[in-house]
Amino acid sequence: MIKNPTAKKQILNSLRSVARLGETAGVVLRAGIRHATDAAPTPQLLRETFEQLGATYIKLGQFIASSPSLFPREYVEEFQRCLDQTPSLPFSYIEQTLKEEFGDTPLESIFQHIEQAPLASASIAQVHAATLVTGEDVVIKVQKPGVQTILHTDLNVVYGVTRLFEKVVPKLKFASLSEIVDEIRSRMVKEVDFVAEAQNIEDFQQFLDATQNTQAVAPKVYPQASTRRVLTMQRLYGLPLTDLEVVKQYAKDPAQVLISAMNTWFASLMMCKSFHADLHAGNLLLLKDGRIGFIDFGIVGQLKPEVWGATIGFMDALQHTNYHEMAKNMVNMGMTHTKVDVDRLAQDMEKLFSGVLMADPQKVMSGDVADLNAIMLDMVGVGERHGIHFPRDFALLMKQMLYFDRFMRVLTPYMDVFSDSRLQLLQESEPTSKLIH
Template sequence: ERSGLSLALNTARGGLRILETLGVVGRQGLGWALGDRPPVPALLRTTFESLGTTYIKLGQFIASSPSIFPEEYVEEFQRCLDRTPPLPFHYIRETIESELGDSLETLYQFVDPKPLASASIAQVHAAKLKNGQDVVIKVQRPGVKNVLLTDFNFLYFAARITERLAPGLSRSAISGVIEELQAGMLEECDFIKEAGNLKAFNVFLRDTGNSQAIAPEPVMSHTTGKVLTMERFFGVPLTDMNVLKKYTDDPAGTLISALNTWFSSLMLCDFFHADVHAG
């Protein structure tokens, strides 16, 4: 009975999500027809943001692929990397308290209500532990997993129809790419796994004698599948050369160290970062 009820609930949520998707696309199309016509890249970006998690992730893919997409689209979708519309703080509080089983004031000395960053799957807030350690809290957006499953199933179905209608497209295996993206994004919803990866990456850096890079250590007492608390690093984007020069006498060497670390992880580590964003 429980599995039947769960199936019914998930089916209902999936149906509502499809209706929501069609509603967003319909509103944007109506606005265009009535004369509200921003540049196409901006219209597409705001549509993706309104559609939420899955489409924001696709927007991040566009932002990180200048060799595939036109420059104006790449620049516009840079906003999807860490500047998507933030969730109200009460959602963040509710998720943390539900996951960690205590009040925010008991768990942390301080949590900044203003997010450091907001992206497709999670939102990040600066905080302090009771012992005064600076940390950041990565909090998963509500219902993300169900949204991903519904959206990608919808996209997969659409891709299969497209491949059947245009057999030449099947060579590009669009549906296969969508399956891979779905599997990868569902893994990103497991913050316990991510915490394990942080620990494993620091071990990898030590084992390879790499003293030029470090990953933040997770705080496991304040971490669950949907909430990840980790050591806070203070820094600047590698893409902002003028700011970077204030922190190092050798910005080029810093960039080279970052690239060497990534390539060594690609060759020698059990896993590597396959979704590298600018900065």
């Protein structure tokens, strides 16, 4: 009988890895048989197989969906359908994870109450409302049991397969397939490390303090109730910026609400180690006291100053429908090694964005992420035809800028926010100087 807890845990993890390999092989075998007998398109078959394989592959599918610069369009479009809200686990599984993480410390000495029904359930974690013994309302983000073992096993398999393919088919090496998988592996490992997410929140809070920004807030993290697999945060009560009439109930000037949110985010691009890369309506809240709540820092990006400067020029040109300047700024981003015909690029961008700018604002703000990604895919396609390649973090940045553009069309439909003197796109500090070190 094994008495050493560490050795016992290692053996259990090894057994789980072996079981996971067997499970994966079974699903892949069934997918292969279906591929040989079914007329379903390959992207659809791959997406359905990923969903059957669970957490790691669902996150991988979401990575494909949000990386139009790395993957073929038909796969990016198909993986937009990858599940984000997954079936919830019984509270007993979540409770067991909490007990494992806090060891000898009884849960009753940390939490006064935990709601058994989850607020949300995604592929990697489940979120529950709770109250600390000190009385604060919080949300607990709890990693689902076995996720880390599954993640590491799956990603090692995917990485090994891509390396094998590159040896068998040498041409694939030029596509940097294994490097792409390695980047995916690095990002996904960070996403299941809640200590890293807590650090992202702390960096953002330090930025707010350093800039004396009292108009925005991020949830407080409670370290005594957090671990690598559990993240306990202050519960912020607010409303998403999706309904002008609702926003008016809490703010006299909806334009100021949006400008405050944008000023905060723009400043964070240059002054934080990373920027929040997923500020859709669910992650940007108008709180009852009028402040803007920034939540869910699991997806962040990093930006080079020259890319940000060119992006500002691009968005300014978009607001003024100056397609020639849009094209020039795309070239100035430095994502091409060939000579670009700026006039032809400008013509292609005009064809693309003339339809976007005429879109129904209420429809585009309804949370249709697929529509946003369609715009990104079209942009990437235009860029590639002219020899321009977009890095992943630029795609994250542009997607966020499009989110803001659509917030503007709902909250400020009759004004040009980019010409408002309250909006500060360029900060006085040097781009390379970070307030957060």
